[in-house]
Amino acid sequence: MSADPRRQVPRTDTLLAEPALAAAAERLGRELVKAAVQEVQQQVRAGAVAPGAAVAAVLAGLPPTPGSLRPVLNATGVLVHTNLGRAPLSPAAVEAVTAASGTTDVELDLSTGRRGPRGEAAISALLAAVPAAEAAIVVNNCAAALALVATALGGELVLARGELVEIGDGFRIPELLAATGARLREVGTTNRVTLDDYLAAVGDSTGAVLKVHPSNFVVRGFTRAVPVAELAGALAGRGVPLVADVGSGLLRPHPVLPEEPDLQTTLADGADLVLASGDKLLGGPQAGLVLGRAALVQRLRRHPLYRALRVDKTTLAALEATLRGPLPPVQQMLAADAAVLRRRAEALAARLTAGGIDAEAVDSEARVGGGGAPEHPLPSAAVALPAGYAEALRAGSPPVVGYVAGDRTLLDLRSLPAAADDALAAAVLAVAGEVA
Template sequence: MSDAATSEQRARLARLPAVERVMSRQAAQALSDAYGRSQVVDAVRAALDVLRGEMLAGVEASNCADASESDGADATVEARIIDHASHSLEARARSRMRAVFNLTGTVLHTNLGRALLPDEAVRAVVDALTRPTNLEFDLATGARGDRDDLVDDLICELTGAEAATVVNNNAAAVLLTLSALASKKEVIVSRGELVEIGGAFRIPDIMTRAGVRLREVGTTNRTHAKDYEEAINPRTALLMKVHCSNYAISGFTKSVDIGELAQIAHRHALPVAFDLGSGTLVDLAQWGLPAEPTVRGTIDAGADLVTFSGDKLLGGPQAGLIVGREALIRKIRKHPLKRALRVGKLTLAALEPVLRLYRAPELLAQRLTTLRLLTRPAADMHAAALRMQPAFQLALGERYALTVEPMFSQIGSGALPVDQLPSYGLAVRVAGAKRGGRALVQLEQALRDLPRPVLGRIADDTLQLDLRCLEAADEAAFIAQCAELHL
């Protein structure tokens, strides 16, 4: 670099405006009103650092080279600094948790928050967020109350259980149950039911953390009643059954149902616990969905305790519900871990109205969001795909071919993994090419970069956008942002 050039650069650097001068501009003051002065000052300083770096590197943006020649150029530089600061502040203020379009075809998607709450639950959560509540206050006596009292009567009404308690998820429900009832003792479980769920969470691991000794019986594919009978000994605390909702074994199989297992346990004066996992309060088969064991049916069959999730088939907030015999629930509630695993007011506020919806099962498919999505007619999704196709094809351009095609959705979150639901959606392929390759990956990324990210799935050189979870209210929003797709 010549001495003349170095001197010129130094002169330009010297002409860069001071932070206070930039802050005196009306646009900067408007930013201060929105974000606070301290954040804006930091953003302006960062923008000045970027501009200095560009000058030293010889990368001159338009008008920067002439910044020393006129007040107009100075104003342009200041405007550029404020613009840079504005974008930086906007990005920093944007929530890390963002609404997305779930077009993956998975209704209860663990990574996307599982069940969507019905309007009744949303309103209840807003009330709990903005007003004091009787979370642990007994309005009848004026004394301190128990937060479980807000929902346990309703849970018992719907499940037929004697008592109930709520913790923050089903894994916590299993951990608390084992810790309270079987610490330093043995729990008998069929080898074929030692499942692993998402995040490498395994039943044997949670037993270890609960201080329980696992006693496996049977084989991977076949377990008989005699296997449980022969394993019972003076150190046995309880028998446990786990519903294998996230995988299926077919062929030469045998398992002991909860009714028979309860009879074995009760002959030996032992309780039996059933981890239902996803859990449902109603028979899904009445809506043409695959049948799942219900909580009430499990209690009626003889289970002393049942644990299940709140944010899966139940359609509520993340929670773990424990229901069963009153004496056992009382012991679980008194365990020190209960306080560590208890739920807050927002969970209880959302859970209660969801549970109340089950009092009118004939209206459930219209009012419970999860069930509405699971039972949505394929014809509705087909019509939506036809409405959306023209605008989306225009945004994709000639590089991609877009068609409306039948697809298959799934329930998700470990529930009924081998069962599929007929659906419709938009299928994107690279025009004139047999393989999608990098072009489909680039498109998938571009869709995730939209203001409201669009999430689909790539399979067989096709980007599939399943419309099961795109309801009519969101169609216009999807179409509107198609114009912002940059390929």
């Protein structure tokens, strides 16, 4: 009679006492390691793992961190990919977040020992980057910025019908505004709005005139819109704020994106407040930026809702480092030279071909993403593989996300730094045997 297999299963406390697993419990938490131990014990009972290999099996099954989010190689060619966390932080921002993760002087004046202004250094960096702004505040995303403006300014919001937009995941601007209690006064038609449309709608009950950049779509043909400068000039002296949501977070005009609105120009053209995201073309952490006239910004800052929407110390630290530090990854991707990208693709394709993989360097088109510059492709280069690689690469370690075009998987290099080329090649080689 064979021995009862249950007697061969290592005890839970015995396994947890093993030095390697005890160290893992210190790093990852006892409950997570215990759950991995229990999983391996079941495998020992089933005969899938030898009792003597239990510790190694537990270690192999443990995640690198207690969190479930995994680093991913973005080879989609979409620079600001919402599903992949939008802008990757710069090394300077990551270092700043680490420094701010403990106790900090975020709201303490160390020279006096008294309470100090929250996020003063980040606001100072933002104002230095956008000199047309008198003041600024930061909230947790651009939708929060819009909700705060609508709530604090109150009254009726005058908005062109063609700017009642829907963005990702079914999020609709008019529904957000209505949820704040604001009343919407729609003007113009879907494709055309004139200055007279706006002026006819402005009255004693108007809280603000709002312009929303469509971001992720373009209407062409028989169209008309009113530029910020023209609208600001007509509203001058009426006491009605002009608020512009430019969305993408471009600080100043960029030669690669000549039609994308930027904060500096929009304010210089006469907008009283401008709103934008921090984690798109700015290249920083998720945040909603509000810049403009000091009196209006202070009105927002003193509103009770601001307390619910303000950002934490790590976001402030990352934002300041992004603004003051070296060029962040998204802006480096924007500035990438197509010829350099092509040489990278050719070198990678040669490495993979030498490894027995059907790989080819091809020209491609990248995109800004995140709702920015929807009709402005960026010349790029990619490594083309058989279509079956897409799924295998997503399941690999690290996961690689490309896209399928026809019968090929394309790994676009504009959305990846050159420093990731070795990791990309290794990831492709690692899954080659799984692809039919």
